[in-house]
Amino acid sequence: MCRFAGYYSTTPVGAVLFFVKIVSWNVNGLRAVLQKGFYESVAALDADVICLQEIKMQKGQCEVEMPGYEQVLNYADRKGYSGTAVFSRVPMLGHTLGIGVDEHDHEGRVITCEFEDFYLVCCYTPNAQNELKRLDYRMRWEDDFRAYLCALDKVKPVVLTGDLNVAHEEIDLKNPKSNRHSAGFSDEERGKMTELLGAGFIDTFRYFYPDLTGAYTWWSYIGGARSRNAGWRIDYFIVSERLREKLIDSKIHPQVMGSDHCPVELDIRTGD
Numbered sequence: 001m002c003r004f005a006g007y008y009s010t011t012p013v014g015a016v017l018f019f020v021k022i023v024s025w026n027v028n029g030l031r032a033v034l035q036k037g038f039y040e041s042v043a044a045l046d047a048d049v050i051c052l053q054e055i056k057m058q059k060g061q062c063e064v065e066m067p068g069y070e071q072v073l074n075y076a077d078r079k080g081y082s083g084t085a086v087f088s089r090v091p092m093l094g095h096t097l098g099i100g101v102d103e104h105d106h107e108g109r110v111i112t113c114e115f116e117d118f119y120l121v122c123c124y125t126p127n128a129q130n131e132l133k134r135l136d137y138r139m140r141w142e143d144d145f146r147a148y149l150c151a152l153d154k155v156k157p158v159v160l161t162g163d164l165n166v167a168h169e170e171i172d173l174k175n176p177k178s179n180r181h182s183a184g185f186s187d188e189e190r191g192k193m194t195e196l197l198g199a200g201f202i203d204t205f206r207y208f209y210p211d212l213t214g215a216y217t218w219w220s221y222i223g224g225a226r227s228r229n230a231g232w233r234i235d236y237f238i239v240s241e242r243l244r245e246k247l248i249d250s251k252i253h254p255q256v257m258g259s260d261h262c263p264v265e266l267d268i269r270t271g272d
Helices: 038-045 135-153 187-198 204-208 241-246
Strands: 008-010 016-026 049-053 070-074 084-088 094-097 110-114 119-124 158-163 201-203 235-240 247-252 264-270
Touching (some): 016 235, 049 158, 084 119, 187 201, 201 204, 235 241, 241 247
Parallel strands (some): 119 158
Antiparallel strands (some): 016 264, 070 084, 094 110, 201 235, 247 264
């Protein structure tokens, strides 16, 4: 009866309530992860919508075989860099690439898909880089991207997902003291996340698990960080405040290998 991966249930008056499972994953090279069990991992996750970041490919370089899923890809101008993708078996009403600001729209970082109940924004946020050499640009990005999300939110609720390249609080990384001024944990980047949440959005993982420690989504390839779980939580599902009552769960899947990131998941009710 239900076309989606989620369950359905019949209320006393006979209405059917659906939920949609959305998965997001920074694959650190889509062509590479296809050789590392990508299809098997995706099949096991059984998501209705799959959002990918850092696909690092150009149009025509690779065919992704996802029967039953509509595909939307946004490629960076620069070869082998950045890029995003969305695969959906939930019908879309439309989609756009970028945020409408030329300074930001050449790196394939944003795909916005419109569904009946919400906008889904798949994002790969720019890294501030070593010694924070790209921090000034990152701050402009943050302000422009927040304005973009707020404009969408005036039309219908927003589900933002992706690698947002920031650990918001000390609980979100293994070694906060030694990383205080590192890219992804600078005061400036953390402050911009605080501003975003203060503009009417919810960090869904912390909504469900406010005090859970050791919950990370990225681990350096250096020094066996993943085996020691010395990681960072930098991959998110952030939603409009008015979707709060429709949230079912927000999950991290550290058992899924193939990238230096693992997938994250949001389960959300749809319909009235």
